[in-house]
Each structure stands twice: as C-alpha cells, then as structure tokens.
Amino acid sequence: MTIAAPAPLYDAVLFDLDGTLVDPAGGITGGIEHALRAMDLPVPDASVLEGMIGPKLADALANRAGVPLPLVPETIAAYRSWYRSTGMAMSKVYPGIAELLAELRASGIRLGVATQKPEPLAKTLLAHHGLDAAFDVIRGANEDETLMPGDAGYRQGKQEIIAAALAELAADNAVMVGDRHQDVNGATANGLSCIGVSWGFAVEGELAEAGAAAVVDSTTELARHLAPAAREAANGTV
Template structure:
C-alpha cells in the first residue's frame, strides 16, 4: 500500500489520438454487416465508450452486435490499433507528474490486451505503474470495474484522481469514490464533462500537470484505502 498520490489516466482521447484507427475499424464493421456507415463526425462517438454500447447507439440490432464486434476486432488488432498517436506534450506532462512523486496508471475501457502494447509502442509504459483495461468480449465490464481493478492492484493510501475526456470516465471514477478532472482535447461533446460532474476541464495539454498537482494538493482531497465494488455493466471496450 502506497501513500503516494495516484492518478488514473484514460487512454483514448486523453493520452492518445486514437480516432483514425477506431473510425477505420468501425467502418469495416458496418460494411461487413451491410449497414450504413456513419459519417466521420458521428464516428467520433465511438471513442471512449465500451464498444458494444457504441454499436447499440447506432441502432445495430442486439443479436448482430457480436458480429459487429468481431469484424471491428479483426481489423483493429492487425491495423487499427496502430493508427494512433500520442498527443504532443503528453509525455512531458506525465514526466512532470512522475518526477513530482505521483504514481500514474492507465485505466481504459479498451481491452487490456490492446492497451498494454499501445502504451509500450508509443513510449508511455516507462512512466506508468500499470495499465488496466477491459477484458475481451463476453466478459461483463464497465469503466467503473476497470477503475476498481486498478485500485485493487495498486492499493493507494493517498489521494487518488482520474483524468479523462468523456463522461464515462467521470461516472466510472465516481462509482469508486474517485473524483475526475476532464481534458478538453479529447472527444467529449460540448458541456459533456461539466454535466457529468468533472471537477474542472483542463483546456490544453501544457496545463495538465499543473492542474492535476493543484487538485491533488487541495486540502481534504479524498484518500482511497480500499477499492469500491461497483456492479459491472455488460459492455466491452473499444
């Protein structure tokens, strides 16, 4: 158990711009099912939420969602996961937090089998104490269960904070008793993070470390000594 502050970081839309690969994988899935392919703006809504939830949002029949996920995954694991890039300035901001004694870990709705290699490939892994993601398909999961798994593994006894770009990050963290700071460079709709209850929304990458450290130093910042046990929703990550 560590008394060092812990920051849990969303991956897609927070650390990396994963839209190109996610959108390409979704297009493959819709085409494979013979369904209309949403436009580029609509496909941005695939970034962040669990994958089954995203397909349902676009009215894919429930009995065809597994087929859609299979088509998506086939493209994603070969090509789509690498159509990705780290936002400029993110490694430097993580290094500032790391050097300040903050433990950092990724907590993402993306399956862990993809999230780990992505963090390795793009040079984020050396700054992280762990990468936590969803299981692969057919295993119930949600952002809250991923956050709970990270807390269970890392056993923080000091302040804990989530950083993410979508309402799912705020709600998932809050279900485990953790507050969330939002970031403005990701994929949230206007006002989404504020409505969800984010403590604040960091406007640009170069302000990230400063705002996170200021929040962690706020008097009375909650300490998490044991993970909560939220109920899992039957979802899978992008």
C-alpha cells in the same frame, strides 16, 4: 533561504486512454466503419461514429449504430482485426503527454490507466507508443468482449475498471483524468474527482455537466492541477 516546493496534490493519477493519452486519429471510427461495411450494415454519420469513442464497444454498436445483438460479436471481431492491422498505427500520442508522465513519475506519483479498451490491446497500444513503462497499473475491459453480466472476468463499464485499477494502486488520494462523461461518472462512483481534458471527444459542456472538477485545455494546465512541484521544477521556478 530555500523555499520548499509544493507537494503533489495527489499520490496517484488514473488516465483514460483514447482521447486522453492517445489520439486515435481515425483508427477507431475508421475501424467501426470498416466492420459495419464488412457486415453489410448501415454506417452512421461521422458525429455518431465519434460519439462511439469512449463507451463500451458492444454497447455503442448496439445502442448507437443499431447493430442487432446477435451480430455484435462478429462485428467486434471484424473491428478488432482491422484495428490491430491498420488502426493502431494511425494513432498518435497527444502533444506533451510523454513529458507530463515523466514529470509526474519524477514527483513520486503512481500512474495507472483505466480504459474501456480490452486490457491486452490497451497494453499493446501503450507499448507501441513507448508509454507502457510509465504506468504502474493498466486496467481495461476483458479481452473477450462477448462476456455478459455474471460471466467470470466481466467488467460492465468504467466504474468497475477504475475500481480494479484503484485496488492495485492502493493510493490514499487518487484522481481520474479523462475526456468523456463515462470517466467522470466512473470516478465519482469510486469516490474520486475527475479532471476533464478538452482535446478528446466530449461534446461542448459534456464534462462540466457530468461534474468534472475542472476541464483543462493543455498538458501544461493539467500538470498544474496534478503536481505543481513537477511543473515548476520543469520551468526552473522552484
């Protein structure tokens, strides 16, 4: 008798990018430090710089690094120039991510990315690592990071970015995967559960406190939450 494999738990999965799919490996914190020095501004300590990975960059510069609002656009420009020329090449795909994405797609699950990184840059980074073709939807912030509320194309934060990705996925039962509380909050605001990953940049207890449905320590564990059939098939147990 053949026993049917368990169906995937979700028909679509949205992933955060930095800290979830890709390890920036200093490419973000180094870029922020470079930009602040280029602007002759104080550089905060390493813990503050790491805490700036995840939130919208303009907000992080103003609220965490103390950059005066009139200098934020020029500081962002300095950061983006360095990131494109140097920082992107420093990044690495987390172990097991490429295999996980292939398994999920083979299970018929639609995949998307919802990131605070500017959308064109997110697509460039994913293409750099050969991951772009795995996703049905890639949504991020507007390329013009100087846009303000009320401007056309402005997306304030993770809630709006997740909403934009969901609108294209047209999924009945989607879930978010991310490494910071912004991912959990943005998912919750859109009626989604969020599975947190411990290999990113959240501080101890951050994801659980934000209300993550689960916090996982490996892509193998994440696969069990997302698509048990895919993981069991990969292990030869179906």
